[in-house]
Amino acid sequence: MAPASNVLAAAGVLIVVFFYVIRRNRRRSGKLPPSPPYSLPLLGHLHLIGRLPHRSLRALHLRHGSTGGLLLLQLGRRRTLVASTAAAAADLFRSHDLAFASRPRSVAGDKLMYGCRNVSFAPYGERWRRARKLAVVHLLSPRRAEAFGPVRAAEAEALVGRVGRATRAGEEVPVREVVCCYANAAVTRAVAGAAGAAAERVREMVGNSGALVAGLQPDDVLPDAAAKVVRWATGMEKRLDDMAAVWDRLLSEIVAAREEKRAAAGAGKEKEEEDFLDVMLRLREEGGDNGFELTDDHIKAMLEDMIAAGMVTTSVTLEWVMAELVANPRVMGKVQDEIARVVHDADEPGISQAQLNRMEYLRATVKEVLRLHPPAPLLVPHESTAPAVVQGYEVPPGTALFVNAWAVGRDPAAWDAPEEFRPERFVAGGAAAAVDFRGTDYHFIPFGAGRRICPGINFALPVVELALASLLRHFDWSLPAGVRPEDLDLGEAPGLTTPLRVPLILIPRCKTLA
Numbered sequence: 001m002a003p004a005s006n007v008l009a010a011a012g013v014l015i016v017v018f019f020y021v022i023r024r025n026r027r028r029s030g031k032l033p034p035s036p037p038y039s040l041p042l043l044g045h046l047h048l049i050g051r052l053p054h055r056s057l058r059a060l061h062l063r064h065g066s067t068g069g070l071l072l073l074q075l076g077r078r079r080t081l082v083a084s085t086a087a088a089a090a091d092l093f094r095s096h097d098l099a100f101a102s103r104p105r106s107v108a109g110d111k112l113m114y115g116c117r118n119v120s121f122a123p124y125g126e127r128w129r130r131a132r133k134l135a136v137v138h139l140l141s142p143r144r145a146e147a148f149g150p151v152r153a154a155e156a157e158a159l160v161g162r163v164g165r166a167t168r169a170g171e172e173v174p175v176r177e178v179v180c181c182y183a184n185a186a187v188t189r190a191v192a193g194a195a196g197a198a199a200e201r202v203r204e205m206v207g208n209s210g211a212l213v214a215g216l217q218p219d220d221v222l223p224d225a226a227a228k229v230v231r232w233a234t235g236m237e238k239r240l241d242d243m244a245a246v247w248d249r250l251l252s253e254i255v256a257a258r259e260e261k262r263a264a265a266g267a268g269k270e271k272e273e274e275d276f277l278d279v280m281l282r283l284r285e286e287g288g289d290n291g292f293e294l295t296d297d298h299i300k301a302m303l304e305d306m307i308a309a310g311m312v313t314t315s316v317t318l319e320w321v322m323a324e325l326v327a328n329p330r331v332m333g334k335v336q337d338e339i340a341r342v343v344h345d346a347d348e349p350g351i352s353q354a355q356l357n358r359m360e361y362l363r364a365t366v367k368e369v370l371r372l373h374p375p376a377p378l379l380v381p382h383e384s385t386a387p388a389v390v391q392g393y394e395v396p397p398g399t400a401l402f403v404n405a406w407a408v409g410r411d412p413a414a415w416d417a418p419e420e421f422r423p424e425r426f427v428a429g430g431a432a433a434a435v436d437f438r439g440t441d442y443h444f445i446p447f448g449a450g451r452r453i454c455p456g457i458n459f460a461l462p463v464v465e466l467a468l469a470s471l472l473r474h475f476d477w478s479l480p481a482g483v484r485p486e487d488l489d490l491g492e493a494p495g496l497t498t499p500l501r502v503p504l505i506l507i508p509r510c511k512t513l514a
């Protein structure tokens with residue numbers, strides 16, 4: 001063949017290959033959910049995510065997402081599907097829950113939670129199922145939540161006492177600190193019986209660990225070996241190892257002290273008096289819980305998981321409720337009137353669960369806060385283990401999933417006046433009176449939905465409601481001099497959970513205490 005025809009033939013082949021590649025890419029990208037156009041080598045779309053990922057992701061969805069509410073991002077090495085509308089959340093939880101029921105691997109989770117031998121970060125499978133069942137049956141069921149009533153009542157009384165002392169001393173109250181102390185004590189006592197100095201150490205550890213798992217980690221972005229080098233070079237590896245060692249010392253001490261006490265007490269406690277640690281030790285002595293292996297590491301991982309998952313979320317919720325109430329004095333007045341109507345005997349020391357159940361407006365207020373400020377705005381990341389076709393788009397296995405509960409709670413297709421703080425929508429006669437957060441109303445998912453829905457709802461609600469009713473029954477609350485409600489900064493701090501950016505400081509005035 002002559003050289004000129006060689007060149008022509010080669011050009012022809014190139015043109016055919018070129019058009020084949022273009023067509024194939026078009027066909028493939030036609031099937032994948034839409035993505036923002038600009039992606040950088042290694043980083044992918046990471047440069048488009050700001051300090052508050054739930055806000056960045058909603059902004060990206062509005063510019064580049066599908067009309068159904070899906071967006072596909074490449075976040076470093078992780079292909080990530082983002083669901084930002086109620087319709088997308090409904091489709092995922094209703095039709096693809098099993099495919100997306102796992103968790104992406106996290107080195108911080110591995111190191112801090114004994115190789116993910118806990119519930120929250122465990123990959124989907126038999127081990128996760130058994131660990132979750134253990135926690136639900138023995139700590140988080142409605143019956144167990146009721147049994148912990150006296151612990152909650154004692155801690156609510158301590159909370160009122162603490163605020164009362166500040167009031168008498170004419171001091172401002174750092175709301176985050178007092179509600180953290182309360183939530184820590186209420187959760188830690190039910191989980192591990194720890195009180196006083198041990199509970200204080202636990203509180204400090206939970207705070208420090210939160211900072212280490214917040215934000216994007218090197219292993220989210222880089223291949224394993226490169227991520228390890230970055231963790232080592234930045235000191236992250238050492239910080240994680242040190243933190244894991246301190247947690248392990250603390251949890252080992254708590255477990256050993258309890259084993260000693262149980263051995264000394266002989267037959268042990270009545271079953272109703274047991275905390276979660278007692279139950280796990282008893283089950284181990286009896287030969288395990290239905291095949292779930294209860295090694296020391298499993299027990300410590302479960303304790304740490306329940307304490308961390310329960311304490312931060314409930315205290316973050318309480319601080320947000322107090323912030324929204326001082327920003328909306330009309331709502332605060334209505335909640336206080338309701339409490340006064342239900343608890344009319346001033347000499348009654350505490351507030352019973354039956355009384356809390358009659359406080360419809362207080363419950364609606366907590367719901368409205370969870371709609372606007374879900375403590376975990378992107379839930380906990382999920383990961384798919386099987387291919388799925390979601391709203392006609394192909395999503396390959398191994399894709400991480402962020403469900404933006406914060407954006408879903410503000411979806412204008414699902415909520416009237418979504419940006420307004422209006423608890424009335426949740427009371428009888430309101431547009432959302434029948435809407436609940438237990439996983440069937442997909443436009444209201446502060447606890448998630450589907451298989452990985454928070455199992456702690458029954459435990460969390462009385463903790464939050466009792467503290468709130470006690471704080472509002474005994475005190476009037478106002479902002480420090482010179483700060484007007486409209487000046488209050490209602491921005492979030494970044495992290496897996498998002499407290500207020502600026503810790504809330506309030507002035508209480510005693511209503512009922514001598």
Ligand code: HEM
Pocket residue numbers: 119120121132135140187305306307309310311313314317374375376379380381446447448449451452453454455456457459460464
């Ligand atoms: C207001 C309080 C709370 C909120 C808003 C909340 C929210 C959440 C959310 C969004 C998830 C992730 C759901 C998902 O991945 O789709 C979760 C998981 C979890 N929560 Fe909660 N939570 C709260 C209280 C609690 C409490 C008190 C406990 C236990 C004492 C608890 C234990 C857990 C556990 C163990 C998981 C992991 C479930 C799994 O992966 O299977 N939570 N929670």
